[in-house]
Amino acid sequence: MKVVHSDPAAQPGLSHPQADTAVSLEGVVKKYHDQTVLHEVSLKIKRGEFLTLLGPSGCGKTTLLNLIAGFAEADSGEIFIEGQPVTSDPPHKRQIGIVFQNYALFPHMTVERNIGYGLRMRGVPKDEVAQRVKEAMAMVKLTGLGHRKPRELSGGQQQRVALARALIIQPKVLLLDEPFSALDKSLRGSMQVEIREIQRRLGLTTVFVTHDQGEALAMSDRIAVMSAGVIRQIASPADLYRSPQDPFVASFLGDVNILPAHYHGKAAHEIQLRLGSGYLSLPQARLVDASHEGERLDVYVRPEHILLESLHAGSVLSGTVIHHVFQGDHINTYLDVDVPRTARQVVTVRSAGLGAMQHWPVGSVAGLALLDEGISVFSSRK
Structure with a gap:
C-alpha cells in the first residue's frame, strides 16, 4: 500500500x-x-x-x-x-539518544552516575562530565537528587533520569x-x-x-x-x-461512527449519497475513493460532528435515544438509528454540556444532522 x-x-x-x-x-x-x-x-x-x-x-x-x-x-x-x-x-x-519503556537504569548506580554514563563511555574528561550532568539534572528538574539510587525515586523521577541520560550526549x-x-x-x-x-x-x-x-x-x-x-x-x-x-x-484515530450508504451521483463539486431514508450531499473532496452509481460506501463521521435536532420531513437520519453517558465536559448519547441494516446500528453523538440529556430523554426520537467537516467516505469494507 x-x-x-x-x-x-x-x-x-x-x-x-x-x-x-x-x-x-x-x-x-x-x-x-x-x-x-x-x-x-x-x-x-x-x-x-x-x-x-x-x-x-x-x-x-x-x-x-x-x-x-x-x-x-x-x-x-x-x-x-x-x-x-x-x-x-x-x-x-x-x-542516538533513547528512552526505553522500562527506563533501563542501572540499579547499582546513583542518579549522577546513570546520567553521566554515556559521557564516561565516550572518554569525556571528569570535570566536563560533572558540569554537564549538573546542567542535565537542572533541565529535567532533578537537582538535589544526584546521590540517590533508582529504587529511591518515583516513576516520574526515574523517567527524568532516563531522559537526562539520553539528552546529555547531545x-x-x-x-x-x-x-x-x-x-x-x-x-x-x-x-x-x-x-x-x-x-x-x-x-x-x-x-x-x-x-x-x-x-x-x-x-x-x-x-x-x-x-x-x-x-x-x-x-x-x-x-x-x-x-x-x-x-x-x-x-483508529479517535471515535467514529460508520454508516452504510450508496453512491447516487455528483453535480458540480458535490456528491450525493443515499443514506437512511433520504439523500446526503457532501463536498466531492470528502469521497476518498472513486465510486460508481449504486456502489456501497461507508460514511465515517465523528461523534462531535453529529447534531441532534427536532425530527422533520427533511431529516436524513433519525434515531431513538437508548442511553446517555455523562463525561464531565460532554455527554455521549447513543441512538438506535434507521439506516438499512441486517444488524442493529447504534450511533454515538457527543454534545457539550448537559443539554442532550435534558432535551432528548431515553426513548425519545431525534433527527441527526451530519456536519460536512467531520465526514469521510470510503468504499465499503464489506
Missing part, C-alpha cells in the same frame, strides 16, 4: 535525503524468520520535528524505532541520519519508546508537557512510539499511523483527524 503524505518534504524515494531531513528510511524491509514485519517502509523525518509512530500492538512501530537506533538490522533498504548512511552502523556510532535524534506507559494518568500529562517543552527548546529531532491516540494528538508535529507493517498515512494531528485518507486511520 502506498504512503499518503501531507506535504512534499515527506515524499519517499529520493536517493539523496533533503537538507532539512534528519532521518530518512528508503524502502526498508524487516523480516523475522518467515514473517515480514515491515513492508518497504519509506519515511522522511524533518530536522527538529516531533514525529510519532502510532499504531496497535504488533504493527511494526517498535521495530521501526529499533532499526533507526541500530538495535535491529534491515533486510533491505537504506537508513540515513543527517544525510549519512547508517544502515550498517552499530548503535554507538549513530549518536544526540542527533532522540527516540522515545512508549516512555509514559508505566505512569499514572495525571503524571503522564505533566511529563508530556515537560518533554515536549524540552524538545522544542533544544530543537531536537524526536521519534516517539505509542499506541495511545491521545498522546499522539497532544504531542506531535506529525503522526505516522501504522498497521500490519506499513505506514497508512503521515500528516499533522489535525489533518489526520479531520481528513483521514484511509479507513484504518479514520477508525
Whole structure:
C-alpha cells in the first residue's frame, strides 16, 4: 500500500535525503524468520520535528524505532541520519539518544552516575562530565537528587533520569519508546508537557512510539499511523483527524461512527449519497475513493460532528435515544438509528454540556444532522 503524505518534504524515494531531513528510511524491509514485519517502509523525518509512530500492538512501530537506533538490522533498504548512511552502523556510532519503556537504569548506580554514563563511555574528561550532568539534572528538574539510587525515586523521577541520560550526549535524534506507559494518568500529562517543552527548546529531532491516540494528538508535529507493517498515512494531528485518507486511520484515530450508504451521483463539486431514508450531499473532496452509481460506501463521521435536532420531513437520519453517558465536559448519547441494516446500528453523538440529556430523554426520537467537516467516505469494507 502506498504512503499518503501531507506535504512534499515527506515524499519517499529520493536517493539523496533533503537538507532539512534528519532521518530518512528508503524502502526498508524487516523480516523475522518467515514473517515480514515491515513492508518497504519509506519515511522522511524533518530536522527538529516531533514525529510519532502510532499504531496497535504488533504493527511494526517498535521495530521501526529499533532499526533507526541500530538495535535491529534491515533486510533491505537504506537508513540515513543527517544525510549519512547508517544502515550498517552499530548503535554507538549513530549518536542516538533513547528512552526505553522500562527506563533501563542501572540499579547499582546513583542518579549522577546513570546520567553521566554515556559521557564516561565516550572518554569525556571528569570535570566536563560533572558540569554537564549538573546542567542535565537542572533541565529535567532533578537537582538535589544526584546521590540517590533508582529504587529511591518515583516513576516520574526515574523517567527524568532516563531522559537526562539520553539528552546529555547531545544526540542527533532522540527516540522515545512508549516512555509514559508505566505512569499514572495525571503524571503522564505533566511529563508530556515537560518533554515536549524540552524538545522544542533544544530543537531536537524526536521519534516517539505509542499506541495511545491521545498522546499522539497532544504531542506531535506529525503522526505516522501504522498497521500490519506499513505506514497508512503521515500528516499533522489535525489533518489526520479531520481528513483521514484511509479507513484504518479514520477508525483508529479517535471515535467514529460508520454508516452504510450508496453512491447516487455528483453535480458540480458535490456528491450525493443515499443514506437512511433520504439523500446526503457532501463536498466531492470528502469521497476518498472513486465510486460508481449504486456502489456501497461507508460514511465515517465523528461523534462531535453529529447534531441532534427536532425530527422533520427533511431529516436524513433519525434515531431513538437508548442511553446517555455523562463525561464531565460532554455527554455521549447513543441512538438506535434507521439506516438499512441486517444488524442493529447504534450511533454515538457527543454534545457539550448537559443539554442532550435534558432535551432528548431515553426513548425519545431525534433527527441527526451530519456536519460536512467531520465526514469521510470510503468504499465499503464489506
